[in-house]
Amino acid sequence: MKKYLFILVVLSMVVMASGCTSNQNITTNNFSSGGMSFQYPDTWNVSTQTNENATQIIVASPDFISSNGTKGSVVIILKITNASASNMSETRQEFATQAQQSGQNYTNATVNIAGISASDMSYVGNDTQGNTAYARLVDFEKNNTLYLLMFATGGGVDIETVKPYFDVIVKSFKVE
Numbered sequence: 001m002k003k004y005l006f007i008l009v010v011l012s013m014v015v016m017a018s019g020c021t022s023n024q025n026i027t028t029n030n031f032s033s034g035g036m037s038f039q040y041p042d043t044w045n046v047s048t049q050t051n052e053n054a055t056q057i058i059v060a061s062p063d064f065i066s067s068n069g070t071k072g073s074v075v076i077i078l079k080i081t082n083a084s085a086s087n088m089s090e091t092r093q094e095f096a097t098q099a100q101q102s103g104q105n106y107t108n109a110t111v112n113i114a115g116i117s118a119s120d121m122s123y124v125g126n127d128t129q130g131n132t133a134y135a136r137l138v139d140f141e142k143n144n145t146l147y148l149l150m151f152a153t154g155g156g157v158d159i160e161t162v163k164p165y166f167d168v169i170v171k172s173f174k175v176e
Helices: 002-020 062-066 085-101 159-172
Strands: 028-033 036-041 045-050 054-060 072-081 106-113 116-126 132-142 145-154
Touching: 028 045, 028 054, 036 054, 036 072, 036 159, 054 062, 062 072, 072 159, 085 106, 085 116, 085 132, 085 145, 106 132, 132 159, 145 159
Parallel strands: none
Antiparallel strands: 028 036, 045 054, 054 072, 072 145, 106 116, 116 132, 132 145
16 A cells, blocks of 8 residues: 555656646747847847937737737837936836736846846736736846836736746846
8 A cells, every 4th residue: 555655646746746847948039239139039029219328129929019019918128328226216116106006016026137136026917908917127227227128918918828938038138
């Protein structure tokens, strides 16, 4: 009897471990411009705008584009030169206020991005149609330049499915 119990325990552990370790392979493309580089899902679209003091990069899922922004996932990356840290503390406070006004708690952590400890705030709420939505703000300063990475989903997109796509961008993000 003990032998069967031992085998059952071992099999249970194998099944649980295989269910907990997802080997999700995300095929990516590389973006490199304006002193920034990162990987992004190869099915997503990238557009960029640059002016004298700022660069804006939008990385959008196909469903975000086809629905005109009412469903899907999007990442907005801003690079702002000659920015002050006080601007970012105001932005973080606004993010927290938006989360609290929608009745949601937000997480406030740090993440290592581009070799720097960055603020990482996120919350789950509802979009304007009442669907579950997700918002995340990662920001840091390097060489008197402010970097903001804003992630969002809406329209009922499965948040847990999209988070690994967002993580690809965060984990590969580099600056000069």
